[in-house]
Amino acid sequence: MTVKTRFAPSPTGFLHVGGARTALYSWLHAKNKGGEFVLRIEDTDLERSTQEAVDAILEGMTWMGLAWDEGPYYQTKRFDRYKEIIAQMLAEGTAYKCYCSKERVNELREAQEKAGEAARYDGKCRDLAPRDTDEPYVIRFKNPKEGNVEFDDHVRGHITFSNHELDDLIIQRTDGTPTYNFCVVVDDWDMGITDVVRGEDHINNTPRQINILKALNAPIPEYAHVAMILGDDGAKLSKRHGAVSVMQFRDEGYLPEALKNYLVRLGWSHGDQEIFSEQEMIEMFSLDAINKAPSAFNTEKLVWLNQHYIKTLDPEYVAEHLVWHMNNQNIDTTNGPALSDVITALAERAKTLVDLAASSRYFYEEYEEFDPTAAKKHLRPVAKEALVLVQQKLTETDDWSDESLHQVIQDTADQLEVGMGKVGMPLRVAITGASQSPSLDITLRLIGKERAIPRISRALEFIAAREAAQ
Template identity: 45%
Template sequence: MNADIRVRFAPSNTGHLHIGGARTALFNWFFAKHHAGTAILRIEDTDRQRSTEEYYDAILQAFDWLGLEWDEGPYRQSRRMALYKEAADKLLSSGAAYRCTCTPEEVNAMRERARAEGKTPKYDGTCRDRYDKDPNIPFCLRLRAPDVGETIVDDILTGEVVFENSQLDDMVIVRTDGTPTYNFCVAIDDIDMKISHVIRGNDHLSNTPKQLLVYQALEETTPKFAHISMILGSDKKRLSKRHGADSVLEYKERGFLPEALINYLVRLGWSHGDQEIFSKEEIVENFALENLNKSAAIFNPEKLLWLNQEYIKSADGDFLVESLDAGLRAQGLSPDVLTHKSREGIVDELRTRSSTLTEMIDGARFFFENEVDFDEKAASKFLTSESSGLMLKLRNELSKIDMFSSENVKSAFHRVMEEEAIKLGKLAQPVRVAITGVTISPGIFETLSLLGKDRSLHRLDAALARINQ
């Protein structure tokens, strides 16, 4: 373990873990693993109105599904209040922080006056030297920002970012109700946890100088920063649900594999040559912050589907059968109407044509339903008096087969085709509709073989009865 490398991912439990946050978590996790460092999970749950246990549990469930095991945590800010109070008292004692009794209305008026004068709208320091002890009216604590000079963020990805201190506010670090504020808590946590690298979205860059002032006021060494680019939709606007940006657990429900989602999200902004598909071990071996793109990444749902299909193609067969069984049971169907071997054959047929597990399960439904759910348009076109004679002849040929293999089924088809002087499509499509209810399925010989002799004959009989009714 490299004790010098310590990173953290710090979501708020005010909502589900979405893919933007998941990508940031992955960058932190892979950076730590590459350097044999420590990856920490910290939940920022001080928003009393919006933080919930439901979202807290959902965040942990999302990481459990992704297979990310954190070296430390989850820590919760709500259980660390004594630490923040101790730090605030230290800043107050040193003079780096001061008591402020200005009301929100008074502070807003200050900002409006500054704006009208063409100055930076900020608190004007009225209470900087006003109190040397706690007043008898509500007060907050503010951090004294320097009036001159610069605060420089030395970012690994973007280089030096300079903030004029004259533009920085005396930020509130403790509210009038005694609760610490976001930027203060973040800085104190990072100091206490000895975070070496802060890897987060560049939408947090404006918070960084505020947090650096806390480090400086406490005379602590600052971590290294890497502010990663945002993920945008195809319209180059900030990613949202309308771009398909669901939560991590929604991707699980939609039938994505965690390995595929990890691969896709890491590749949104990171590259290693022209390689597209990476195992977790390969990412750990090759991950480097220097290989992160500075420009925004574009979210492409179609590419994610393609990648997920690639992972399904190469997935373990037993895992796919287990997924099929679970999905069927969730829909009220029994997988046990067919043997395990038949179910293995079904997933082998469907894995190459399914972009998600959900698609695979939906594609397999007809094998397990007791009655065929006909698409009326397909039935009207193919289940006709013209096709009934052909299907009846095939039904008789199929009934003679002892070993109901795809090869023997194929031979039965060819005997009817030769006798009737027809091509395969003339027979296969009516049979496909009779067996599946629709016009698209795996190969008809394989479909009948996997369905089994008894169930295939039963469905052909039902289709013939429908034609003759």
């Protein structure tokens, strides 16, 4: 039998990082088994569901590279199917109309709570004879009164619920709309879902859904309920911990490979291995290796992984993601070196793509002013002779290769009988505006002769003004 998993978010907000991990686990399990992955949008909450949230979910899934084989399916487009199944259940006696008012149900719940009992519907309408009336009603599932619901969870192990603890679930509201637990059952059945991976907050829904599936003579999927993600303070991950939306991680400069690698390890492991290619994740992933304990989000570890991927992925690929950040920082990449070359030069120092974009600005546009600390330390009158000489040599050479540029700096230092730093540091501040950059030969080559020479002149003017002010 082909394994088929699904990710079924409600479009009431962005794609949360917890949802993204669930989607990743579902996707990996399907790929590991050579199966299929379904995307389903559970939009029956008409008041809270928005198209903006749907778009955010699709954008987040696409950015993470979690391509779906089927879908997206929308529950709001399947209402006729739900009504068909409910009519069938009414006819077969596995569901019934309940005419109890909200007031009666609320009073019942309050009385049960005062008595220290679990709040549940008492089944008053369960065995009523059919009646012809205009009274409003809901439709409830006739849950078995005896026995247990048992299932083996891939994460939690063997789980048992007593049917006595479960009341008769509402499957259709008074306005005729179906409820969440019922729609999920019909969808999983119709879509041939064999394995359900979802958050542990759904564990209590599982026995209800299994009983409905049994009433429909539908196959029961296998289940894996994943623990929640905590913040680094031990509390449930929330907005106050920083980025919790997938696209917020994109905005903060993380590569999808880094986030995927981080999320797969946030509750799953394979020995001591920390870094996984996508293919390794697919080959090694197992639902049975998911940890049942909650996992704490560690931003430092995510940053470490992001640095790794910035340094090791193909610069051309990184450039595809970096260009968004360059545009976001209003840096025109059409006027300067190839972005992949800049990435190769700067990757060792960059923690995020936001950092990478900011630190590459001087390759594409003139800096507004010298970094005050760097200028004070390195653009002093004593540096003038070195800058004049190196500018002269750079002007005279047409060989703008790394080797040639390195030799120019070396020859200048030799001629002045000073260390390389006495030439290199003033030159670095002159051409970048600051004291940090890749090696000078690479930096000069990428900036280019037409920009580098005038920048040295600007530094010499700065030194002259400084001299005049003394």
